[in-house]
Amino acid sequence: MITKDELLQIIYKAVADFNSMQDVDEQLAQQANQVLFSRPGFTKEGLLDSMGLVNFLVTLDDWLDQQESAQSLHFDISDALENKEEALLTIDSLANYILLKNKKV
Amino acid sequence: MSIKNSHILILSDTNQSNFSSYLSKYIKDAKVVTTPFNQLMQVLINPTHAVWQQHYALIIFWANPKSLFPDLEKTLIGKHEMLHVKNFFLRLIDKAERVLFTGFENYPNGFYSQFENISSHNRYALNMMLTSISMESPGVVSYLPGYYSPVVKGLHAVSEDLWYLSKTAWHRTVTDRMASFVADMWKQWHGLSVKLIITDLDDTLWGGIVGDDGWEQLRLGGHDAVGESFSDTQQQLLIWKKRGILLAIASKNDEETALQAIDRHPEMKLRKADFSTWRINWEDKALNIQSIITELNIGAQHTLFMDDNPVERYRVAQAFPDMIVPNLPANKLEVPAFLRSLSCIPATGVLTNEDMHRAELYVAEQQRKNSMTAFSGIDEWIQSLNTVVSIEKLSHQNLTRAAQLLNKTNQMNLRTRRLSEDALWNWSQTPGQAFYTAHVHDKFGDAGLTGLIGVSIHDDELFVEDFVLSCRVMGRGIEETLMNFIISLMTEWQLSNVKVACLLTPKNKPCRDFFSRYLLSDSHEWVFDSKARFVVSGIQCNVIDFN
Structure with missing residues (x-):
């Protein structure tokens, strides 16, 4: 089973790939505490709008498919979007969400 | 139409917000708008739709024809x-101003059940129809047949997730590449594409080091895969030269040895005469390149530098941030295809006579400049050129070149007005307005259609x-000759004065400086009466068609 640290490294690669197609002021940081999604009432601001979230998750899905250590991981983008307040708050919560879902599977 | 603040419309039946974002990123001058999702038909059949309140610099039609014709x-x-x-x-x-059709191709197999493929017959017929539209409106309509292959090749083209979650048809890598492709075309249309290619020699134009190996041992052509690929690289440069792009050499080599190779190697496709200039020495490459672009009077943003050495590429890219410095593949066999894929170089469009012969024109210009050193003053030099300026009214014969000059020229351009061919023609045919072209010829050759004058009558004034x-x-005294012609127009039409008002841009300082020099004034507006004369001698001005 992939470790959280290994998963974060893959997410960071996806972030770098994603950033290569983003404007300079819309780049995500390769940090666990990078906020992705703005929850109403939440103090920190996320960078991504709904289209940006979809694009980022599709990029991540491509990376998970390509990495041998992550190929057995199940990643359901639509489920992540449906649970975005839990799954997409930060990069750290995204990693936790993926690991948790796969533990249940 | 000014490029700045212009609008681009994407007509599509899918969510194109990614494509729109990328276009905005690559084309910063324009505002990009898209049809709302699933509203294509509604937009197209409703002439009063808000979308049509705007005239567009470019409309891109990227949709499945079945959404229009089920x-x-x-x-x-x-x-x-x-x-x-x-x-x-x-x-x-x-x-x-322009319409770009992406062509009709079948979607990848098994993709989106609602976009079932149209029959081959219908697809072929539709693409033939687009070809005929683009041929009937050259310069206005562009058609990208088979766009999937160049744009999508080697990419993961579609994403079911993207489709079901956002109704986006194409993966971001595809829309990114497509936007970059369109942006390159945009640059071509607005005269912002490559005009000069500066190339290295060793391991770029031929295989091997000529100074070490001797020209006889270079890998070029013949029954040798690497040699053949270098031959194809040269062939590609030759094709571009024929399209009007200048070639120059910047190489760290002994000049005599390198030129000997160019002249003597039997497989060389490019010869000395194909290069407008060269700097073959041991100086810093960036300094040599600066010297080349100064000599040819071409901006770094219009110049592409090719060199197999990543260190030299880095040096040049650092020195000229606007210059295009592609990372040539290390595998020499991949270089010709890589060059063909560079869309920053014009591949299509209407080439004028001047485009085709630009390289010869620059050679003549060089001879002209060399002759300057033999004279004590600029007046004496201008007189020696035996210049003839032929002025005639805008006609259908010179319309394409006139529109191109109007839309490409930045420096000596009074108001930097940009107009399509149709708009220019219509403007010139309006009563009280006239447009003239100037053709310049001297003892070194024909510079072609190189001057334009647009005038309009306002009350008693010629603007x-x-x-x-x-x-x-x-x-070279052409500026003065054209101004004297304008003053003669004022007299001919019995007007009292000529008004010149310069709209300043970051690039047209030479134009303002010309008028300021005559009136010793830093103003942006100048008025001349019938007594005004711009001093110039030794230039013959033939007015072929006054009215």
Whole structure:
């Protein structure tokens, strides 16, 4: 089973790939505490709008498919979007969400 | 139409917000708008739709034709239906300066059940129809046949997730590449594409080090895979040269040895005469390149530098951030295909006579400059050139070149007005307005159509709308000759004065400086009466068509 640290490294690669197609002021940081999604009432601001979230998750899905250590991981983008307040708050919560879902599977 | 603040419309049946974002990223001058999702038909059939309140610099049609004509799947399209589809598309031409159709291809197998593929017959017929539209409106309509292959090749093209979650048809890598492709075309249309290629020699134009190996041992052509690829690289440069792009050499080599190789190697496709200039020495490459672009009077942003050495590429890219410095593949066999894929170099469009012969024109310009050193003053030099300026009214024969000059010239351009061919023609045919072209010839050769004048009558005054001169003939008394012609127009039409008002841009300082020099004033507006004369001698001015 992939470790959280290994998963974060893959997410960071996806972030770098994603950033290569983003404007300079819309780049995500390769940090666990990078906020992705703005929850109403939440103090920190996320960078991504709904289209940006979809694009980022599709990029991540491509990376998970390509990495041998992550190929057995199940990643359901639509489920992540449906649970975005839990799954997409930060990069750290995204990693936790993926690991948790796969533990249940 | 000014490039700045212009608008681009994407007509599509899918969510194109990614494509729109990328276009905005690459084309910063324009505002990009898209049709709302699933509203394509509603937009197209409603002439009062808000989308049509705006005239567009570019309309991009990137949609499945079935969303417009559902029957395309079932039946073979007939002549009547084809005419209907064609008229539908022709209507777009009235709404924009340019229209870009992406061509009709079948979607990848098994993709989106609602976009079932149309029959091969119908697809072929539709693409033929687009070809005919683009041929009937050259310069206005562009058609990208088979766009999937160049744009999508080697990419993961579609994403079911993207489709079901956002109704986006194409993966971001595809829309990114497509936007970059369109942006390159945009640059071509607005005269922002590559005009000069500076190339290295060793391991770039031929295999091996000529100074070490001798020209006889270079890998070039013959029954040798690497040699053949270098030969194809040269062939590609030759093709570009024929399209009017200048070639130059910047190489760290002994000049005599390198030129000997160019002249003597039997497999060389490029010869000395194909290069407008060269710097073959041991100096810093960036300094040599600066010297080349100064000599040829071409901006770094219009120059592409090719070198196999990543260190030299880095040096040049650092020295000239605007210059295009592609990372050539290390595998020499991949270089020719890589060069062919560079869309920053014009591949299509209408080439004028001047485009085709630009390289020769620059050689003549060089001879002209060399001759300057033999004279004590600029007046004496100008007189020695035996210049003839032929002025005539805008006609259908010179319209394409006139529009190109109007839209490309930045430096000696009074108001930097940009107009399409149609708009320029219509403007010139309006009563009280006239447009003239100037053709310049001297003892070194024909510089071609290099000057433009647009004037309009306001009450008792002749207003100069356009005063445009190619940088190729600047500073040779042509400016003065054209102004004297304008003053003679004022007299001929019995007006009392000529008004010149310069709209300043970051690039047209030479134009303002020319007028300021005459009136010793830093103003942006100048008024001349019938007594005004711009001093110039030794230039013959033939007015072929006054009225």
